[in-house]
Amino acid sequence: MKLLNDKWIIEPDFSELGMKHRKLSEEYLFFKAVAEGNLSVVNENLRENQFAEARGFGKLSKNNTVNVKYHFVIAIAMITRYCSKAGMEIERAFRLSDYYIQKLDNLHTVQEVHQLHEEMVLDFTNKMRLIKSSNTVSKHITECNNYIYGHIQERILVEDIAIELNVSASYLSRLFKAEMGISISKYINHQKIKLSMNLLRFSDESILDIANKFSFSSQSHFIKQFKEFVGMTPKKYRDKYYMTIEQ
Template identity: 50%
Template sequence: MNTFKDWEENEILLSENDMTHRQQNDEYMFYQYVASGNTEAVQDNIDQHRFLDSNGTGTLSRDPLQNLKYHFVVSVALITRICTEKGMEMERAFRLSDFYIQKLDDIKTIDALSDLHSKMVMDYTVRMKDLRQNAGLSRTANECLNYIYAHVNDRITIDDLAEHLKTSTSHISRMFKEELGISPSDYIRNIKLDKAKNLLRFSDYSIIEISNYLSFSSQSHFSKLFFEETGMTPKKYRETYYGTTWK
């Protein structure tokens, strides 16, 4: 295969067809909308079906569906990196990216792919909107949040955070209070309970399995904390919200 020959022939073909890529400003602005949590602007982009607009996007495959799949991967990769730069925990961002790219295996139609892209960009956008209040966090604070997210199913202590950051427990406690207005233990508990809510909504794991997975000391302790947070038992919460919108 003569790659250089193929490249030159491709260049001639694109020139003859006056093919040029769209200005980066539009794409950059869209990614900034996502990273800033601007749900209104992102929804407007979705409503206009901009993802399906092939004008100036370049052809990555001669097959229309595969071409859009490639563009999907490019889009989620760029969004992941921009959102990480803007404060999203790195582990969360890349797990989201992996999750949505894996979903491509099940996509058989352009409409289904467009729907998945809409869900993906809005998922990142909503999460970034929630993170905006943490935009001014220090590097140490963001590293703590990233560690907690990556180890949410472990029993995390303030000693673990101090050891990971190579600092003192008193510094960790003071940082959380000053920057997040909450103690490390309360923050860890809230993250675990948020994870439990999603597992109750979207999985068939039993309550005891969820309790064990998230390393609560016992099912009764998990149920007590869950009731204090939501006013519902885990069983009642699942009955009420099973299958509803992802948090």
């Protein structure tokens, strides 16, 4: 209850109606995936139809269509913020946001809003992918990075990437080091660590589960790689940054 103007205002309790809000941790991970251009994670989220799940929504309006429209606006506001912080020009991000909100005005059904949400999310994600794969790198390195992001939860070998790109492993390794300033194997580990940092902050998955999720050979190997990259163990990182938006 809240005290306002000497009157007790009783906040509505929707628990009896079975209404639960989607976990903030899930939302943060999704927004970060969009901002990182991580198409595989975004597509998985869209396949699970999480935006359409009414159980994840707060009740902002009694009208179902208006309710989902409100949540669309909240989602695009967060995506705009995350993408602008991740490298998209602020003006470009806001232009995209304005464009989709204007399209939202003309929609009249929940399904139409869901379809627009998917279009909007994929648009932002693909634009962020292009930003991340800067024009300063060659076609082979861009394709190499795309392969890595598409298989980030797997055990990735340089030889497998080379076969996919139809080049030799030694050539690819030399080219990657020359253009990216880091070996392919170290780069892969760094990308896995960055994603594991998100899970440590915004999920309750165990350190072992996270190590397994990204196909590290063992929990101890994961902890060693994490400490080398971050400067602290996964446990200390979680203790310090759990459920914090900014680092």
